[in-house]
Amino acid sequence: MELYINKFNLKYTLESGQFFRYAQKGEWYYCHERDKTFKIKQKENTLEFYGTTREHITKLFGLYSEYEKITKTLSKDPILKKAIRQFNGLRVMQRDPWETTINFQCSTASNIKKIQLNMNKLAEHFGKDARFENETAHLFPEPGQINNLEKIKKCSTGFRAKYIHAVNKLVDDNFFEQLKRKNYIEAKQELVKLPGIGSKVADCICLFSLGKTEAFPVDIWIERIMQQNYFDNKKVSHKEIIEFANTKWGKNAGYAQQFLYHWGRNR
């Protein structure tokens, strides 16, 4: 299947730390998202993919957003202007909230490689098997299915295992549907009540899966980037950074974060 696209870069979007279950094979990216397995490649303004629908691709890769409007507004900021020029086509994805929650619970005090390992192992141990191109693909387990603490530990999750185990019991798809209907502040408040989920992870869930475009996840990288570029190298609290981003970029803060993060790490 094909999809005509504009102002989109698959590589930047997929490799910018918002999505983890993918593997590059030649010109194709083999991707897994919840119960979907598909492969996708980009050739200029065309996306070619197999294994899923146009609707899914459009939503997952944030292709419905008013990208030109957002980037134009953000480009008033000279630093973002550079970042946007360098990484034009980078999008904020809209993923499955359940998988995103487990995903970013795994991210605490970790790194991209290890998060990928955790997610792939969780799918192997708890998810259903499917066939894709004559090979076994592991689907991500449904809410409620990650229910064995010892097995969760076998997925190299370490001290995060107990949090994953607890959250698996506390949420379901309906919970996330309710959060989508709430505003950003309320949704975040609900999320940080969950074990193993603090401000940063909650903001990632809000931004990457609940459509809260104003969320501005502050991790150690964003902290450094913001300090260097907007606070004259002075120490600032995460709270101050969030307030600054909110005032400066409002509903576009999430996009600003994604550009700054990618730019700051790949410069």
Added chain:
DNA sequence: CGTCAGGTAGCCA
């Protein structure tokens, strides 16, 4: 072989 990493929770001033 030691150090450290996309944070969070718990505890104390």
Added chain:
DNA sequence: TGGCTACCTGAC
């Protein structure tokens, strides 16, 4: 609110 520290384990 602000400042500490422990925490699993693979990767460098």
